[in-house]
Amino acid sequence: MALKLDLDQQLIDSCREYTSEIADEIGKKISKNTTTSVERTVLRLLGVDGVDQHGIPLPNVIVEKVKEAGELEKGISYWFGNALLETDLSVQSLAEEISKDNVDLLNIPRRDQKEVYNYIYNLAKEKAAGIKENVEKRNELMGKYPPGPQPWLYVIVATGNIYEDVKQAKSAARQGADIVAVIRSTAQSLLDYVPYGPTTEGFGGTYATQANFKIMRDALDEVSKEEGHYVQLVNYCSGLAMPEIAAMGAIERLDMMLNDAMYGILFRDINMKRTFVDQYFSRMINAYAGVIINTGEDNYLTTADAVEEAHTVLASQFINEELGLRTGLKKEQLGLGHAFEINPDIEDSFLMEIAQAQLVRQVFPDAPLKYMPPTKYMDGDIFKGHLMDGMFNVASIMTDQSIQLLGMLTEAIHTPFLQDRALSIENAKHVFNSARALSHEITFKADGKIQKRADQVLEETAEILKEISDKGLMKSLSEGIFGDIKRPMSGGKGSDGVVKKSSEYFNPFIDVFKEELKIDAEGR
Amino acid sequence: MLKDDKLIKAYGDTYNDGKIQLSFTLPIQKGVEAEEAARIYCSKLGLKDIEVVHMKDLREGFTFFVVYAVADVLVNTDKINVAKIEAEEMSYYEINDYIKDKIERNLTVVGACTGSDAHTVGLDAILNMKGYDGEYGLERYPQFNTYNMGSQVPNEKLIEKAVQENADAILISQVVTQKNIHVKNLTEFVEILEAEGLRDEFILVLGGPRISHELALELGFDAGFGTGTKPNQVASYISQKVYEKFENNN
Numbered sequence: 001m002a003l004k005l006d007l008d009q010q011l012i013d014s015c016r017e018y019t020s021e022i023a024d025e026i027g028k029k030i031s032k033n034t035t036t037s038v039e040r041t042v043l044r045l046l047g048v049d050g051v052d053q054h055g056i057p058l059p060n061v062i063v064e065k066v067k068e069a070g071e072l073e074k075g076i077s078y079w080f081g082n083a084l085l086e087t088d089l090s091v092q093s094l095a096e097e098i099s100k101d102n103v104d105l106l107n108i109p110r111r112d113q114k115e116v117y118n119y120i121y122n123l124a125k126e127k128a129a130g131i132k133e134n135v136e137k138r139n140e141l142m143g144k145y146p147p148g149p150q151p152w153l154y155v156i157v158a159t160g161n162i163y164e165d166v167k168q169a170k171s172a173a174r175q176g177a178d179i180v181a182v183i184r185s186t187a188q189s190l191l192d193y194v195p196y197g198p199t200t201e202g203f204g205g206t207y208a209t210q211a212n213f214k215i216m217r218d219a220l221d222e223v224s225k226e227e228g229h230y231v232q233l234v235n236y237c238s239g240l241a242m243p244e245i246a247a248m249g250a251i252e253r254l255d256m257m258l259n260d261a262m263y264g265i266l267f268r269d270i271n272m273k274r275t276f277v278d279q280y281f282s283r284m285i286n287a288y289a290g291v292i293i294n295t296g297e298d299n300y301l302t303t304a305d306a307v308e309e310a311h312t313v314l315a316s317q318f319i320n321e322e323l324g325l326r327t328g329l330k331k332e333q334l335g336l337g338h339a340f341e342i343n344p345d346i347e348d349s350f351l352m353e354i355a356q357a358q359l360v361r362q363v364f365p366d367a368p369l370k371y372m373p374p375t376k377y378m379d380g381d382i383f384k385g386h387l388m389d390g391m392f393n394v395a396s397i398m399t400d401q402s403i404q405l406l407g408m409l410t411e412a413i414h415t416p417f418l419q420d421r422a423l424s425i426e427n428a429k430h431v432f433n434s435a436r437a438l439s440h441e442i443t444f445k446a447d448g449k450i451q452k453r454a455d456q457v458l459e460e461t462a463e464i465l466k467e468i469s470d471k472g473l474m475k476s477l478s479e480g481i482f483g484d485i486k487r488p489m490s491g492g493k494g495s496d497g498v499v500k501k502s503s504e505y506f507n508p509f510i511d512v513f514k515e516e517l518k519i520d521a522e523g524r
Numbered sequence: 525m526l527k528d529d530k531l532i533k534a535y536g537d538t539y540n541d542g543k544i545q546l547s548f549t550l551p552i553q554k555g556v557e558a559e560e561a562a563r564i565y566c567s568k569l570g571l572k573d574i575e576v577v578h579m580k581d582l583r584e585g586f587t588f589f590v591v592y593a594v595a596d597v598l599v600n601t602d603k604i605n606v607a608k609i610e611a612e613e614m615s616y617y618e619i620n621d622y623i624k625d626k627i628e629r630n631l632t633v634v635g636a637c638t639g640s641d642a643h644t645v646g647l648d649a650i651l652n653m654k655g656y657d658g659e660y661g662l663e664r665y666p667q668f669n670t671y672n673m674g675s676q677v678p679n680e681k682l683i684e685k686a687v688q689e690n691a692d693a694i695l696i697s698q699v700v701t702q703k704n705i706h707v708k709n710l711t712e713f714v715e716i717l718e719a720e721g722l723r724d725e726f727i728l729v730l731g732g733p734r735i736s737h738e739l740a741l742e743l744g745f746d747a748g749f750g751t752g753t754k755p756n757q758v759a760s761y762i763s764q765k766v767y768e769k770f771e772n773n774n
Contacts, residue, residue: 174583187640203705419549419588
């Protein structure tokens, strides 16, 4: 890729140095703690599924019992592994017996720590191999049914009913969508568990459940085969059950996950420690499962101004990159997010959009950038909205974006109709096809508006990253550095789920993933 | 037809030609039958001179249509009755002066997205310092004490805060209206206030892209603001309404 903006490489390097310091601080917090959701995820990865007679997911039932007894600091792996050895039951049968109070994890003979560790480590290795098979299967399917050229067309379905979602997803995929995301039901992010089974009642979206993942995966596999074009599936790895969703996605072969390091803190008021610990394990799972993560910087611009706060988007991308790399994610898995959200009435707003998109492209050359459409200034004028979406598509093809979340002309009116999605796909296909090689023809004027705007944003980014590294990320977040949103360090939802690890703590999956992803002790 | 200002119909390029455009999807395979189905559908809607100008295969057995037709009905503009917000729109400076001169104290506003709604775009546009479309938000007004509680706030929490801060007005923003989820939650909110005898303590303002003033009144609120509302419009309404209450009590 020819470089089109003349950027100060030293400044970019110093941004990465600041970010590395920021990540060191967070890394220390992460390594000291575990969470109820991380421990539930361990159970899910081991193969625990299903609900008890009250409909409570078994991973919750089991982790709660150990937590109530004050013994979670050792990690669920010890207690569950010990019981597996003692009872000789299968993973699922043991889980069921615990939920029926037929087995009490804390009142059976306790075997030696080493013995349990060795046993559960081998079991984790076996389960991890199952995830690897999914990665191979994806590679095989993508080879057989190659996805279209980038920018990939990303659409959303959100009917609330998984079977209705399937119809809409198949229709979109057959029209050329490369990626389908099933939006979650509103407020699922605040559920401290994952709902169970196929669901048909959701609001503003459909519950993320393992059964729903499977239903949609099967439907998209069928279309991929028929259309000769692999359709990728996305869900939302965020909120209080973040790592559990990652595990479910790894098991059901999802291809992408929304998975931001700070989104939950800022936009869902989830406790900081909880979020940082959860994002670490969830990203490790995503790394291992070959999932592309999408970060959520676009959201900053819905609450803060896109012209004035552009540098916070880039700063957050640097942080997401560094925290992501430390979990074993490859650069090619970092779908860093940004958005086309500048007030369209500002003169030369389109030039500023291009400056930002090109800047991000050059700073993160290997990242499958996720570009989000205009939403803030969509006001019900569907005709103007359709034009703005067209401009957004032009900006994308001009600057080599990777993942294009298609704008809907009916944004701010309703969740997309079948025809809205079809019009969006047509819009994007038209623009991308008619300007496919445009980016190869362009360089930007040395002292032009676009170059100057990019320089300014990069300079401001370096300044703010320095400030964050001096102050610490958690303190900076508490002062409202991103999205104009302030969150107290110890406040937020889910803080009661953070558990300090004892010296005996182990999580066999972290060890297996670290080995396989070749992450060293410092997390690189 | 003679021009009659009171009796109107849609205008294409000739007065009262009744020309309208519409687009919709039918669950039918694209083809001549589909085109005919679209025509029959439109004629059952009472439309005339139906032209199906565009058809697109949406796959999975769906077809999208763009249609032009004549809608041969009249609206008598003399007989229109609609609930309107009775407040004069003032500017940022006028509002602050108005409050200072007439009410002689700061006004307190508590706002939230209630229930499961996580979309704060509208709430932030009205309340945050920065505001929306060049108009400052209420936080910027020296004459307003503003509390933005953010998203997914339970009704009880919002009421508790409003009582605690002795609020003049409560603002609720609702974006997610799929399957009318908002109606139940908003109704419950007003019911709690009434049960606690607090309904008349506050001016209740509802906002959101799918909210009309009429709907707000129906749900027991004092006013409803829809898409494109600017902070000064809400601030104008609240300040005038508080003054009105103040006058009535004296």
